[in-house]
Amino acid sequence: MKKNLLHTPEGVxxxxxxxxxxxxxxxxxxxxVIRRFxxxxxxxxxxxxxxxxxxxxxxxxxxxxxxxxxxEGDTMVLRPDITPAAARCISKYYMYETMPVRLYYEGSTFVxxxxxxxxxxxxxxxxxxxxxxxxxxxxxxxxxxxxxSLQAAGLENFQxxxxxxxxFNGLMQDANLSEEDQGRLRELxxxxxxxxxxxxxxxxxxxxxxxxxxxxxxxxxxxxxxxRRARELTNNARAISALDRLxxxxxLLSVYGLEKTISFDLGMLxxxxxxxxxxxxxxxxxxxxxxxxxxxxxSLLVQFGKDAPATGFAIYLDDLLTAMHRQxxxxxxxxxxxxxxxxxxxxxxxxxxxxxxxKDGARAALVRIPxxxxxxxxxxxxxxxxxxxxxxxxxxxxKTVRLENPAAxxxxxxxxxxxxxxxxxxxG
Numbered sequence: 366m367k368k369n370l371l372h373t374p375e376g377v378x379x380x381x382x383x384x385x386x387x388x389x390x391x392x393x394x395x396x397x398v399i400r401r402f403x404x405x406x407x408x409x410x411x412x413x414x415x416x417x418x419x420x421x422x423x424x425x426x427x428x429x430x431x432x433x434x435x436x437e438g439d440t441m442v443l444r445p446d447i448t449p450a451a452a453r454c455i456s457k458y459y460m461y462e463t464m465p466v467r468l469y470y471e472g473s474t475f476v477x478x479x480x481x482x483x484x485x486x487x488x489x490x491x492x493x494x495x496x497x498x499x500x501x502x503x504x505x506x507x508x509x510x511x512x513x514s515l516q517a518a519g520l521e522n523f524q525x526x527x528x529x530x531x532x533f534n535g536l537m538q539d540a541n542l543s544e545e546d547q548g549r550l551r552e553l554x555x556x557x558x559x560x561x562x563x564x565x566x567x568x569x570x571x572x573x574x575x576x577x578x579x580x581x582x583x584x585x586x587x588x589x590x591x592x593r594r595a596r597e598l599t600n601n602a603r604a605i606s607a608l609d610r611l612x613x614x615x616x617l618l619s620v621y622g623l624e625k626t627i628s629f630d631l632g633m634l635x636x637x638x639x640x641x642x643x644x645x646x647x648x649x650x651x652x653x654x655x656x657x658x659x660x661x662x663x664s665l666l667v668q669f670g671k672d673a674p675a676t677g678f679a680i681y682l683d684d685l686l687t688a689m690h691r692q693x694x695x696x697x698x699x700x701x702x703x704x705x706x707x708x709x710x711x712x713x714x715x716x717x718x719x720x721x722x723x724k725d726g727a728r729a730a731l732v733r734i735p736x737x738x739x740x741x742x743x744x745x746x747x748x749x750x751x752x753x754x755x756x757x758x759x760x761x762x763x764k765t766v767r768l769e770n771p772a773a774x775x776x777x778x779x780x781x782x783x784x785x786x787x788x789x790x791x792x793g
Contacts, residue, residue, distance in 0.1 A: 377486055391518045392471060392682060418442060511678045657679060706733070
């Protein structure tokens, strides 16, 4: 076999053993929280039509999509973002539903990043969508559910930063900039390029109050006082309405008891242009990219035929696990498997013992003791497989050996391998 057949393509990797168990355990904890909020499951295909993610959807750029053709010659893509796919699905199956629709999903997304970025091209995402409710109540529920999910996963030190796109859009009404200039300004503000914003606007004709407001946007981040500061910079009705909504959101999250977990950033405008209102990102230590993003997208479903408001979030599970590993946050993966090592003439006793343990909910694996009774080889095998004890069954009797920190080195090495890919494609 050629050696290159043993390696994965660039930008993707294998996950196995203890690291896989950690990922599954965290996923279960998050989805349990989401289900407790009343959300039902949704699964969309990995393969979608190219048009689902076309430019007018405001999703991932065309040159970052993995494209292929079906037998009829239609262009297909590996989904880079689940929200447009969920919007398509909801529009199809809930077209005439006017009451709230709450759905959640888990799956892989694929973005064809440049190799030099060092980003993984496949990411696991857990997300939720709340459709048919335009109220600030729905926005508060989504953020509260996100915070509860991260806490359930074991994360303690994190912050959810909240912005609102309409504050910027309101100022754009008064600035009278071209679409091209708006796009350029948006990028400068999003990247907190204070000097770039000032330089760009210095030579443009606009009211001084608008210029001051726009150059101040990148600096408007922090507590609720930043919302009050933003009010003093404009009289634009759309912008003021956006600030009103943020203050209402803050009041509701305070009822949830989460005001200390959130902050505001009016310079957060998002990578995806389908956002129409509130937008947010969750940050923690140990990763250079957000572990979750989301926001309100009231104009996306109408592109699939259902005119309905929606809000949601996506948790980037691989980034979250990387952060938890670097913060030394333990993950309870449940009862570890036990190994029953048997002599050739004790197979029947070993099978009965394993079946008895399995019926009691324990995990048990069988292995034949190697020739010449090499127990040290069995113990090595058990440690590397993440087992916590070995029971030896021989004609001489039964002996159990407990293992300390099984597979600790193996699991740490696997997690560290995934931690090097820092920046993922994001939902916001």
